[in-house]
Amino acid sequence: MKFSRELQLPVFPEKETEKNKNIRNAYLGIPETGILYHHGLQFVPNLKESVLTELFRGRPVISADISKQEQDILSSLCPTNAFENNPFCLNLGKCVFCKECHFAMPEKIRFTNDYKIASNDPEMLKIYPGQDKPIEFNDAIRRKEVKKLFRKALKLRQVSAAGDNSCELELNASGNVNFDMGRYGIEFVASPRHADGIVITGPISENMAEALQTTWDAVPSPKVCILAGVDAISGGIFANSPALNRSFLSKYKIDLYVPGNPCHPLTFINGVLSLIGK
Amino acid sequence: MKESHIILSTNPAVFSTDDLPEIDYVQFWQELSSLMQDENNHVVAYFPLLHDDNKWNFICAVADDNKKNIRVYSHTCLREHAKLESLTPNINSIHIFEREMHENHGIEFPGNPWLKPVRWPYNRHESNSCMNNYPFFNIESKDLHQVGVGPVHAGVIEPGYFRFICSGETVHHLEIHLGYQHRGVEELFVSKSNYQQKAILSESIAGDTAVGHSLCYSQLIEQLASASVSESLSKERTIALELERIAIHIGDTAALCADIAYQLGQVVCESLRTVVINTTQFWCGNRLGKGFIRPGGTYYPITKKITDEILKNLEYVETRFKEMAAHLYSMPGTLTRFDGIGQVSKEQGIRAGLTGMAARMCGIKRDIRTSHPFQAFKNINYEPAVFNSGDVLARALLRRAEISKSIQLIRDIIDDIVSGDFSNGTDKTPDYNMSLKPDSACISMTEGWRGEIVHVAVTDNAGNICKYKITDPSLHNWTGLALAVRNQEISDFPICNKSFNLSYCGYDL
Numbered sequence: 001m002k003f004s005r006e007l008q009l010p011v012f013p014e015k016e017t018e019k020n021k022n023i024r025n026a027y028l029g030i031p032e033t034g035i036l037y038h039h040g041l042q043f044v045p046n047l048k049e050s051v052l053t054e055l056f057r058g059r060p061v062i063s064a065d066i067s068k069q070e071q072d073i074l075s076s077l078c079p080t081n082a083f084e085n086n087p088f089c090l091n092l093g094k095c096v097f098c099k100e101c102h103f104a105m106p107e108k109i110r111f112t113n114d115y116k117i118a119s120n121d122p123e124m125l126k127i128y129p130g131q132d133k134p135i136e137f138n139d140a141i142r143r144k145e146v147k148k149l150f151r152k153a154l155k156l157r158q159v160s161a162a163g164d165n166s167c168e169l170e171l172n173a174s175g176n177v178n179f180d181m182g183r184y185g186i187e188f189v190a191s192p193r194h195a196d197g198i199v200i201t202g203p204i205s206e207n208m209a210e211a212l213q214t215t216w217d218a219v220p221s222p223k224v225c226i227l228a229g230v231d232a233i234s235g236g237i238f239a240n241s242p243a244l245n246r247s248f249l250s251k252y253k254i255d256l257y258v259p260g261n262p263c264h265p266l267t268f269i270n271g272v273l274s275l276i277g278k
Numbered sequence: 279m280k281e282s283h284i285i286l287s288t289n290p291a292v293f294s295t296d297d298l299p300e301i302d303y304v305q306f307w308q309e310l311s312s313l314m315q316d317e318n319n320h321v322v323a324y325f326p327l328l329h330d331d332n333k334w335n336f337i338c339a340v341a342d343d344n345k346k347n348i349r350v351y352s353h354t355c356l357r358e359h360a361k362l363e364s365l366t367p368n369i370n371s372i373h374i375f376e377r378e379m380h381e382n383h384g385i386e387f388p389g390n391p392w393l394k395p396v397r398w399p400y401n402r403h404e405s406n407s408c409m410n411n412y413p414f415f416n417i418e419s420k421d422l423h424q425v426g427v428g429p430v431h432a433g434v435i436e437p438g439y440f441r442f443i444c445s446g447e448t449v450h451h452l453e454i455h456l457g458y459q460h461r462g463v464e465e466l467f468v469s470k471s472n473y474q475q476k477a478i479l480s481e482s483i484a485g486d487t488a489v490g491h492s493l494c495y496s497q498l499i500e501q502l503a504s505a506s507v508s509e510s511l512s513k514e515r516t517i518a519l520e521l522e523r524i525a526i527h528i529g530d531t532a533a534l535c536a537d538i539a540y541q542l543g544q545v546v547c548e549s550l551r552t553v554v555i556n557t558t559q560f561w562c563g564n565r566l567g568k569g570f571i572r573p574g575g576t577y578y579p580i581t582k583k584i585t586d587e588i589l590k591n592l593e594y595v596e597t598r599f600k601e602m603a604a605h606l607y608s609m610p611g612t613l614t615r616f617d618g619i620g621q622v623s624k625e626q627g628i629r630a631g632l633t634g635m636a637a638r639m640c641g642i643k644r645d646i647r648t649s650h651p652f653q654a655f656k657n658i659n660y661e662p663a664v665f666n667s668g669d670v671l672a673r674a675l676l677r678r679a680e681i682s683k684s685i686q687l688i689r690d691i692i693d694d695i696v697s698g699d700f701s702n703g704t705d706k707t708p709d710y711n712m713s714l715k716p717d718s719a720c721i722s723m724t725e726g727w728r729g730e731i732v733h734v735a736v737t738d739n740a741g742n743i744c745k746y747k748i749t750d751p752s753l754h755n756w757t758g759l760a761l762a763v764r765n766q767e768i769s770d771f772p773i774c775n776k777s778f779n780l781s782y783c784g785y786d787l
Binding site: 039053055057077079097100158160163166169170172173176177178188190203207214238241242261 | 398399400401409429430432433434435436437457458459460461462465466472474475478479482483484485486488529542545546548549552556559560561562563564565566568569577578597598601602605707781782783786
């Protein structure tokens with residue numbers, strides 16, 4: 001029996017062998033036959049090479065010939081002040097991927113469908129004019145033990161600290177039947193006691209600060225801390241809200257930044273794979 | 279005789295705050311009490327505005343499901359020692375608004391038996407009150423025990439705290455304590471300077487209802503600026519809204535299957551949800567529709583390529599979901615876990631002021647798409663699906679019915695677009711420089727997948743937004759969940775919770 005990815009329907013071979021016949025009969029013996037048959041294989045075969053739709057808003061590219069005046073226009077129209085000056089760059093940690101800058105100046109900035117935009121170094125998340133290469137990991141600041149300990153299995157506890165449920169949905173999707181990050185031994189677990197680290201989503205509200213600290217303290221060391229989504233990395237659109245308390249982030253080393261609003265499951269999975277060196 | 283209120287018959291509707299007749303509180307109390315005897319009426323917004331620094335100016339909007347209009351009342355009281363006799367004993371569903379006003383502004387409501395904190399906003403009136411001191415309801419008995427769960431739950435979900443009072447396995451009372459997600463959204467709507475930032479903010483009120491909330495915001499801004507959008511744009515927005523509904527309903531069905539350990543149902547529905555949200559991504563570049571709906575126009579006009587993709591994917595989803603659902607809801611294993619579990623009666627639903635799905639599963643025919651049509655629904659006679667049993671099964675079957683209705687709705691709209699004229703890129707692009715009508719207020723409502731979303735904006739004399747109020751359906755519906763688990767096994771809480779799937783951040787704002 002072969003499965004066709006295109007149609008997402010299983011295709012039985014034309015010439016039926018004895019073995020195939022047995023498989024078919026076994027299928028017919030249970031009530032869910034048709035459902036299973038039509039379900040076929042749903043997983044994305046290669047999470048590292050998969051190509052997303054062209055419209056997907058991934059890693060941006062800024063034209064090298066952008067003038068100072070144009071830089072100022074872009075800076076002024078960005079809703080989250082993601083453009084930084086001296087030198088001019090776009091910080092993906094602050095970008096909500098609304099694409100307004102592209103629509104204002106389509107020939108100066110464009111968004112590619114490259115979803116591998118996570119890094120362990122916030123400096124690597126800065127896109128300079130003329131830069132058109134994949135976002136990299138900074139090996140110099142990578143903790144040695146992370147790769148050694150968690151390469152084969154990484155269990156994570158997710159803490160939504162005022163996240164809006166979009167990143168949470170995408171993190172759930174990372175483990176679902178399509179993306180199935182469990183194939184690499186990466187999984188979300190229920191208890192911080194069972195976890196090797198936490199994934200924070202949301203801008204971290206004052207009301208959630210204490211619970212976040214308690215959860216972090218409950219995770220046994222050594223442990224990793226991952227920020228998923230623009231809200232967690234910089235506060236995003238909530239950056240200056242007086243209802244936030246982001247002091248937690250200054251206390252601990254952040255091992256991975258996963259940009260996106262929300263982060264795509266492929267962005268998250270590839271980021272974690274880079275972190276554990278897979 | 280002078281009118282006691284104004285009647286708005288459009289959605290969204292703009293009115294001048296000066297036109298609003300002011301009545302005294304006693305008259306308001308009596309009128310509202312008699313008005314709410316009719317179960318078709320429900321309060322959609324009730325909040326105070328500070329006037330001249332010494333007086334509260336209250337605005338109360340009551341929607342009528344039957345007459346399809348909104349009544350707006352206004353009354354005032356002095357700011358110092360503000361004290362108003364509570365309406366909650368007569369109109370139970372108004373409790374949440376009174377609690378909110380009490381928490382935010384210190385207004386006293388004598389007679390309200392449940393004047394508890396709502397969400398601990400950073401600018402609360404009692405700045406000394408602390409989250410750890412939530413005044414939980416307590417029953418003194420050595421036969422009862424309490425179970426506390428949260429705020430961090432055993433899954434990838436948002437935080438909230440639940441306290442059950444149980445005897446043995448049976449839950450007698452559930453109290454839900456939220457507020458952990460408070461980000462100060464309403465205040466940011468006032469302080470953020472431009473409409474572009476506010477549009478992004480509206481998508482982040484509840485990220486799972488990005489389209490519902492941003493559509494509510496966009497039509498509000500358009501109405502306040504007297505800007506009109508093309509008919510084709512309103513159709514596109516309607517398609518986007520229905521796609522979101524289909525996706526989340528299928529995802530919720532997957533979650534329900536997971537909770538009863540039916541793995542096939544879970545993985546099939548998960549994969550189907552992926553197909554639907556990838557359709558949204560194909561259209562606008564984001565799986566959850568962020569960056570999609572904008573005031574004044576769109577960056578992603580619909581094209582033949584997109585309608586073909588939508589129709590193709592919906593065909594696939596519909597066939598497979600029908601097959602799955604037919605089997606799922608005929609299995610004895612499912613029925614014993616869903617049927618009769620977590621019941622809410624129609625009477626309870628009306629008293630709690632349930633909206634949207636939570637109302638329609640217990641026999642209340644309440645749907646903004648029918649009662650206060652917006653966007654393309656103005657030209658569509660949408661007949662909502664209603665179930666009467668009020669249990670987990672009703673909520674699950676309601677999802678199935680709404681999925682099939684929404685798929686049909688999208689097909690009809692696309693037929694309409696294809697037979698008429700595609701906008702073909704002639705749609706206007708978003709406009710963030712609109713000038714809003716000064717000294718006015720606007721009430722905008724949409725039916726998100728959870729239920730009615732209400733945004734109210736009030737402008738000052740320069741046309742800037744000086745007050746923004748958001749009512750997510752979850753504000754009322756959390757009460758429905760608390761009622762549903764009464765006298766149930768505590769082990770049934772997860773499926774009751776999933777069957778409602780309420781928003782924490784939409785409540786906490």
